Amino acid sequence: MTGQPPLLLSCRGLTVSYGKMAAVRGVDLDIRQGEVVTIVGPNGAGKTSLLSALMGLLPCTGAVSYFGGAAGAPPPVETLVAQGVALIPETRELFGPMSVEDNLRLGAFDRWRRGARDLDAMLADVYATFPRLGERRRQEAGTLSGGERQMLAMGRALMGRPRLLMMDEPSLGLAPLIIKEIFRLIASLRERNVAILLVEQNARAALRIADHGYVMETGEFVLQGPTADLIRNDRVIETYLGIAGAEPPPDGR
Amino acid sequence: MSAFIAGYLVQDGLASGALYTLLALAIVLVFALTRVVLIPQGEFVSYAALTYALLIERRTPGTILILLLLIVLTIAVEAGRGLLRGGLRTRLVAALRASVLPLAAAALAYGASLVALPAIAYALVAVVLVAAMGPLLYRLVYEPIAHASVLVLLIVSVALHLVLVELGLFVFGPGGARTEPLIGWSLSLGGVPVAAQSLAIYATSALVVLVLYVLSERTLYGKALRAAAINATGARLMGISAAMAGRIAFLLAAIIGAITGVLVSSVTMIYYDTGFLLGLKGFVAAIMGGLISYPLAAVGAIGLGVMESFAAYFASAFKEAIVFSLIIPILFWRSLATFRLTDDEE
Ligand SMILES: Nc1ncnc2c1ncn2[C@@H]1O[C@H](COP(=O)(O)OP(=O)(O)OP(=O)(O)O)[C@@H](O)[C@H]1O
Numbered sequence: 001m002t003g004q005p006p007l008l009l010s011c012r013g014l015t016v017s018y019g020k021m022a023a024v025r026g027v028d029l030d031i032r033q034g035e036v037v038t039i040v041g042p043n044g045a046g047k048t049s050l051l052s053a054l055m056g057l058l059p060c061t062g063a064v065s066y067f068g069g070a071a072g073a074p075p076p077v078e079t080l081v082a083q084g085v086a087l088i089p090e091t092r093e094l095f096g097p098m099s100v101e102d103n104l105r106l107g108a109f110d111r112w113r114r115g116a117r118d119l120d121a122m123l124a125d126v127y128a129t130f131p132r133l134g135e136r137r138r139q140e141a142g143t144l145s146g147g148e149r150q151m152l153a154m155g156r157a158l159m160g161r162p163r164l165l166m167m168d169e170p171s172l173g174l175a176p177l178i179i180k181e182i183f184r185l186i187a188s189l190r191e192r193n194v195a196i197l198l199v200e201q202n203a204r205a206a207l208r209i210a211d212h213g214y215v216m217e218t219g220e221f222v223l224q225g226p227t228a229d230l231i232r233n234d235r236v237i238e239t240y241l242g243i244a245g246a247e248p249p250p251d252g253r
Numbered sequence: 254m255s256a257f258i259a260g261y262l263v264q265d266g267l268a269s270g271a272l273y274t275l276l277a278l279a280i281v282l283v284f285a286l287t288r289v290v291l292i293p294q295g296e297f298v299s300y301a302a303l304t305y306a307l308l309i310e311r312r313t314p315g316t317i318l319i320l321l322l323l324i325v326l327t328i329a330v331e332a333g334r335g336l337l338r339g340g341l342r343t344r345l346v347a348a349l350r351a352s353v354l355p356l357a358a359a360a361l362a363y364g365a366s367l368v369a370l371p372a373i374a375y376a377l378v379a380v381v382l383v384a385a386m387g388p389l390l391y392r393l394v395y396e397p398i399a400h401a402s403v404l405v406l407l408i409v410s411v412a413l414h415l416v417l418v419e420l421g422l423f424v425f426g427p428g429g430a431r432t433e434p435l436i437g438w439s440l441s442l443g444g445v446p447v448a449a450q451s452l453a454i455y456a457t458s459a460l461v462v463l464v465l466y467v468l469s470e471r472t473l474y475g476k477a478l479r480a481a482a483i484n485a486t487g488a489r490l491m492g493i494s495a496a497m498a499g500r501i502a503f504l505l506a507a508i509i510g511a512i513t514g515v516l517v518s519s520v521t522m523i524y525y526d527t528g529f530l531l532g533l534k535g536f537v538a539a540i541m542g543g544l545i546s547y548p549l550a551a552v553g554a555i556g557l558g559v560m561e562s563f564a565a566y567f568a569s570a571f572k573e574a575i576v577f578s579l580i581i582p583i584l585f586w587r588s589l590a591t592f593r594l595t596d597d598e599e
């Protein structure tokens with residue numbers, strides 16, 4: 001392929017260990033500008049560990065390069081945030097006793113500190129995307145419902161205007177209608193040239209929206225390729241999509 | 254005891270209580286953001302009081318020397334780390350950048366000691382000089398061990414306290430100092446004479462509390478600090494680093510300690526080690542708030558001040574003994590309350 005968009009993230013041989021146990025073993029991963037890349041895999045495969053390491057939250061070995069820079073150990077979180085990397089962690093990490101609006105504003109803290117003064121416009125954007133947050137802007141984040149909390153985590157990350165956004169299970173526990181909304185948002189972010197690394201249990205939706213997919217099992221990528229190919233892969237169909245790509249099971253998963 | 258004496262003791266106790274409140278707030282703030290129990294909080298008080306007293310006498314305060322020492326150490330440590338682990342240039346640049354404002358503060362204090370200024374200007378200079386030490390101390394002492402346990406941080410605090418007291422003895426000598434109140438007159442409230450200096454202490458303390466409140470509720474930096482105290486990981490993901498939060502916490506603690514020092518120097522004689530006892534009372538008040546609650550810490554501090562004032566009247570020789578032993582049942586009660594709290598959470 002020629003004229004590919006630039007690489008925003010490239011990691012080689014990334015390994016994350018908890019004590020002696022390696023949760024991620026020598027993983028290679030590339031994300032290009034404006035690309036949606038998804039990682040699917042069963043519980044405990046090491047997806048969250050991988051994202052945390054890529055965000056500089058967990059110590060790891062291997063070489064990672066961000067935005068075409070030098071490859072090495074990931075820099076500290078704060079450096080990555082300043083460069084335009086954001087993570088919506090599985091645990092959300094909201095500021096519970098603070099209001100929804102304060103949580104959102106803090107999402108733009110790093111840009112604000114470096115002179116950005118577009119917070120009000122960005123807030124209006126987020127409220128337009130998630131009207132529920134607008135209705136509850138004065139409510140404490142800790143008292144939000146599970147779904148509202150996810151929206152807040154996502155809105156907060158958007159306030160930082162990331163160039164590379166990593167999402168850990170954004171649809172977890174959400175109603176189908178809101179899941180649809182979130183996937184629509186992911187598509188619109190791609191149009192704005194934001195690269196997305198998406199970890200999802202909802203493999204069907206994730207593979208449908210992503211350009212490239214990785215299948216992770218017990219710390220390793222066992223399969224990877226363009227999602228168009230993965231969707232037709234027998235093993236993927238059997239394990240993650242249900243028999244022969246049939247309708248999703250009754251509970252929506 | 255007549256109502257008159259009681260009234261007098263209360264107004265006196267409120268003044269001490271206001272000062273303890275400031276110290277308690279600083280200790281709670283620092284603990285919330287860094288898990289450091291700031292035993293050296295009292296040194297900010299002594300340093301500022303003695304600096305202020307020296308400036309009024311138009312003498313060059315030795316505090317400048319201590320500040321310069323901290324600057325040199327900061328640069329040396331960063332250089333050493335750079336040589337050992339690489340990144341010498343960026344580390345040196347960072348250290349030099351961190352030294353610019355403290356150097357300016359040192360120069361300002363030196364300049365101020367050469368010219369005649371109103372007392373309030375000397376007070377401000379003393380606060381600025383001591384404030385400059387806060388972030389440098391955090392950088393030098395606590396930042397490298399930010400992940401250590403609370404106990405290790407506490408032990409380091411005790412060590413730092415001892416070092417700072419020795420440095421204080423070295424630059425200020427063993428003699429004490431007391432300053433004239435900024436405002437000399439007094440007035441009568443319902444027959445009880447209240448020194449205007451006490452009013453100044455109430456007003457300044459209230460102002461400091463108000464400013465802290467506005468900063469934390471109304472500014473994004475203040476919210477960022479609260480966020481860092483609530484959820485460190487979440488804050489880091491927003492680019493709010495623990496190091497930044499720690500430096501700002503120490504800056505605020507140093508400013509608050511210094512303001513307390515300037516105020517207290519007109520009320521009592523201050524020696525190089527007097528701050529410790531004041532800081533200890535602030536600490537006790539902070540404990541009453543469980544080291545986490547600002548309002549409870551303030552209530553504790555004011556109660557402590559009034560209690561102390563009455564103890565001084567009835568048995569002045571045993572003042573400290575009475576105050577600290579009255580604290581035991583209160584702490585006992587508090588710890589029961591805390592246990593109940595954790596039980597509920599389970
Ligand atoms: N802090 C930790 N200490 C020890 N082991 C851990 C720790 N965090 C995760 N693990 C282990 O590492 C493995 C990978 O965990 P991880 O959270 O990365 O999985 P995951 O793919 O995100 O799973 P899920 O889909 O359930 O979120 C698991 O076996 C988990 O038990």
Ligand SMILES: [Mg+2]
Pocket residue numbers: 047048049090168
């Ligand atoms: Mg996970």
